[in-house]
Amino acid sequence: MKKSFIIIIACITGFLIISCNQDKGTRTVFVGSDRSSPQALYATGKLNKALLKSGYTVIEAKNAAGCIIDLRIAENLPAEGFSLVSNGKNITITGGDARGMIYGALSLAEDLRNGIRLGKVCDRAEKPYYPLRAIKHNTPWDSYRPSSAIDQHYETVRDLDYWRAFLDMMAENRFNSLGIFNLHPFVYMIRPKNFPEASPFNDQEMKEWEDFHHELIKMAEERAIDTYIFPFNIFVSEQFSKAHNVALTNFYPHYYCAGDTSEIVRRYMRECVTQVLQEYPGLTGIGFTIGEGMAGMTPQQREEWMFGTYIEGMRLAGRKVKLVHRIPFSSTTESLGATSVDLERLTRKAIEKEASLDFIEGPIYADLKYNWSHAHSTPKLVKVHGGKMYDTFYNPEPEGYKITYTARNEDFFALRWGVPQFIRDHIKLNSQTYNGGYFVGSETYIPALDYFTALESPVDWKYAFERQWLFYKLWGRLLYDPATPDKTFEDEFLRRYGKIARSLPEAFSLASSTQLRLASLYDCGWDFTLYGEGFLALQGDSTKYISVNRLISQPALDPDYISVKDYVEGLLKGETFGEKKVTPPELSELLRNDCSKALQLVKNINTSRNVSLMYEVADVKTWAYLGLHLAEKLEGAVALQTYRLKGGEDNREKAITHLKKALGNWDKVIEITRPIYKDMPLTHYNGSSYDRNDNNLFHWARIRPEVARDVEIAEKASPKNSADEH
Template identity: 45%
Template sequence: MKTRKNKIEILIVLLVIISLFSCKEEAFTISIQNKLNAPQVLHGIDKLKLFAKESKIDMVENEGALNIETFIDSTNLKHEAFSIKTNNKTVRVTGGDATGVMYGLLDVKEQLETGNQSVKSKEEAPNLDFRALKFNLPWEAYRSSKTLREHTETCKDTIFWRDFLDMMAENRFNKLTLWNLHPFSKMVKTEKYPEACDFSDEELVEWQKLWNTLFRMAKDRGIETYMVNWNIFVTKPFAEHYNVSDLSKNRDNHLGNGDTSEVIKDYMREAVRKTIDDYPDLTGLGITLGEGMGGMTAEEREEWILETVVAGARKAKRKIKFIHRVPLSAGTASSGSTDVSVEKLTRQTLDTLTCFDGPINIELKFNWSHGHSSTTLVKVHGGELADTYWNPLPKNYYLAWMMRNEDFFILRWGQTDFIREHIEKNVHPYVNGYYVGSETYIPAKDYITSLEGASTKYAFERQWMFYKAWGRLLYNPKTPDSFFVDAFETRFPTHGKTLFEAQSKVSKVPLIIASYWNATWDFTLYSEGMIGFNEGRPPAVKLLSLKTLANKTPMDPDYIGVKTYLNGNETEIAGKISPIQLADSLSSFCNEALKAVESIKPETNVDLLYEKSDIQAWAYLGLYFSDKLKAAVAYQQYIDSKDEKFHKEAITWLEKATEKWSKLVAVTKPVYNPVPIEHKGYHEDSNLFHWSIIQKEVEAELKWLKELDVAQTKSN
């Protein structure tokens, strides 16, 4: 009986084994059926094939393969839109055009990257047509320093541009705007003015290869390219040959008097015409008025553009697209001061410019140079903005907001709620998009990552979430957070949700600092470093001081400053967020983020170490600002009342803040060496930044507060 039982058990085991082998799933394979030869479609297919190769997935045609088919339907789908329809093992990717098909194929790749062997049906269309990155070139740069020149060789490498453009396509950016003072001398040599190009014919050929390759690669990825320049600048050889001014002796004097002689006007017309004719894959040009135009009225500046750039474009063999930066200067003191009369003048010109390919795009800086601040439009470059540009609605141009980032280059950032709210509040019928980028930082060479073992090769790869959040939400602001969680999870399995949520919390820190500090041009604030221009003479970039903080009127209309909080009437205070409430909110979500990532052990994963360290760094910076806000309230109470108890309270809070700064230094010192930043000037011996360097100022301020005797102080 026992023997029979054993035989039955053995038979059952054999049947189970046979069943397992017979039910074993076939290996996952992919097959692509494509009859479209458009380069954008081929790019999407190449990325799918690369994913399959890296994931060891066979690309074969068999009965069990995931069969991906491509189609274009411009009747039912708009430009750059796509639909994915899945039926069993068949995935039909249809685009409104070739770029839409590419986005659909890249979406399929992203879905498969999460580990699924099936693809969900979906349909997406662009919310905004103009989704641009601002990229300052390191040569003929707006500012001249070793920090920017460090990127020269990287930016001359077409492999860098290939990878950068791949990132743009993946994140659905569709415009690349390249900025420098005078791009033409490195692009063309005109017959009338060959001396304007200081290259030999052989050297110029190499530059032309770079430009042609860059413009073609961009076009193959559905990305338009624009060369944007500041204004009356020419090369030194040209200036010497014709005895004219080029401002080359002092490039930082951008507001200096430009030379409007006829020879420069004629050269500009020729350079613009030849650039357009010689580079058929270049989409368009852009101009900004003010620089190199000191002493000129707004009318004279606009006339200059009409006689040079516009006239040159009209002489070219094809039409181009055009970017016109506004506002113009109202005088000689500022290259961007706002004035209704100037806005009306500019609008008159824009309304009559019909010689370009499609609508003109006008660009306005959202909240000056610190777009990552309040989602409420408080000011543009130069001050407040009237409704001249959209009342009545324009017919041949659209407005796009410039989201200048002069606030964080080192620490990783991603705040999807901010971007969604920004789009919801600021996209109107006359707005067709955004520019995102910096003036003082070039995302090319990575000189910031100091530890070996990181997977990032280029600077933009460090800020992968910054570009992914901005690009994908500009395309579709309804993109759910689950998509970004999956992106984290693909990079850091088991930690994705924790990292995304913690980063989202602490990425509010620089937004709050910028919204409270109410900065203007580039160097007035560097949120990540808690430095900027303070009150006093001479102006210097240094730690945001307690005294200045107490006197600040915040940019964000939802916030109230320290003095209003202490002395304002009910109407001024009602419904507003007080400094204490803001400080408590900062403290709460920063501590939550610290607790969330505490258990993450990066071990040998250097990329994960950086993600965790950056979250901790933002959190400690937020806690520092939180405690300092409370110290500022107590400090002002001490100034007003001369009551020593408030002095002691201010000291207590600033001591707590100083402790948080020490923790910030402890987190960042092992992973970051001091790096040069433009905010601290161009001198190589003094422009290095690290939180450990600023710590001396943090400790000095605490010492100052302890020694402060308000009774002996004549004025605040």
């Protein structure tokens, strides 16, 4: 018979007493659950798999089991929350709903993977911090931006095995919603009954698309993951456009075009919405995207068009629907415009009207892009798409909707990233009662095909998102519970690679902070205005390396960061900077200290027997040398600008010295990445053009001549000439 015992864990504030059970005679396990529930079957299957891998025998005879694990639901627990109680030879996992039950089962499975025996399992109770924890996932068909970087994922994203793995990752990391984005998803899901000419597919092709979407939604339902489609507007199929001679450019690959408000387009869109919702009863909801295909329309006209098509289509579907109303980003008739208080008032009024409708299941999520397309910058909300966010949406506090934020990543696709404190800081700054959660994802990148890995040696991943496991685990688990300890992520490193990887979490946190510091220093907006891991930015009409001149003249994004230009000018005027301000020399010191420490932490990790571990360590080193590159470049930029404004040959020589060191650190990046990373298609190379650019391969080695040009700029510099003149 098992005996109970007490473990006392010392905490900073006192002692936490946790009851556990010994693990004697419990090699056979029975898992009980409601076998009629798809979610219970999924939870049971994942738990059984973990038990078998841990050496247990799973049996169907409850009376013969040495340990009984019971999965159940109790409405007295919070939605999505769970409790795990170990009592004698029984473990009871209770969810506040089916989703909470799954999370409880996966929590126990995580313990088992980390080597914890059933008799050592500790009691716990958890509940979600935010109600919405979503992934933004674009498709390679009818994609928002045309690019081979997007097209290459077509076969992978059509493969349900990919989605099975991706949805498993979402459930494990406690993401509860999937948003699928493309210009016009409807003709891939239905053949419009009254507009069959809109379909680009024959009967067999259409059935394959329908089967694909039905199975995808079914798999999401089994994992208790909500599904949303996010069309852009106003877009139709090319076949519909040509058949009716309307919306002449409102189809792929166009995405900035005039809005067509003709009656046949309105009717077509309304009927598409209704038919999709009726034929896919498992589809949770729809997200509005108001802007790109609506040039020439006022904000009021855009809201009225959405209400007359999408909202009316939802009503006619005859069932409850959830809604994400993405906040419009143009207060003018242009596709790209600025924010304004009047636009916010108009939008709030429209959302409140939608929230009053009985067929819309609340709350509505009113979504904004956090720091536009570059959330991995400063945790402070500096701007949204279009500019400043005013207080209209939360003053007074809303009742029928919650504000959510999209944390876009357009900055790192190849390199692994992981800074848990940054995400905690994000959450801390956005914990008001009106905040509903986050979408996390990209517009210019799809995490499907692994188009990065150059080595043919076996690795632990098949898909691109599996390379970035830490990114998803950090965002998902911390959005569910920001108090999740770092040990949770450290344990995953140990499980994957053993004790040799103990220093990797800290090393990643230090080294990949380079991205956050660059994007906080370098003011950025829409997608192509920065590509952090490549030190690229849109300059004029093309995307290219951020030169020393550009670094000098570019304003900072974070209001506490001081640009090189402002710093040097202020210094020469005798100005001082407040304690909270981050000057270029201070930033350089931070980068140098953190990146040097990261290199020391991974210095003695032997990766010769594990290629997957080698890639993890290589990414730490790459981020670290990119950070050291930026540190030297900043010092060189300060010296160069000082020379231009003040003179002094020693300033010019100092600039040359630092920029040569910056180039040396870039060469270290090339030395690490050239053998292990392929040349990678990059959507950012479209530049300011709306057309695709197939001359779009990126690798750090390919842009070395641009990096080396910084030294030449300093060597040819002369006094009294600002960076703007070079």
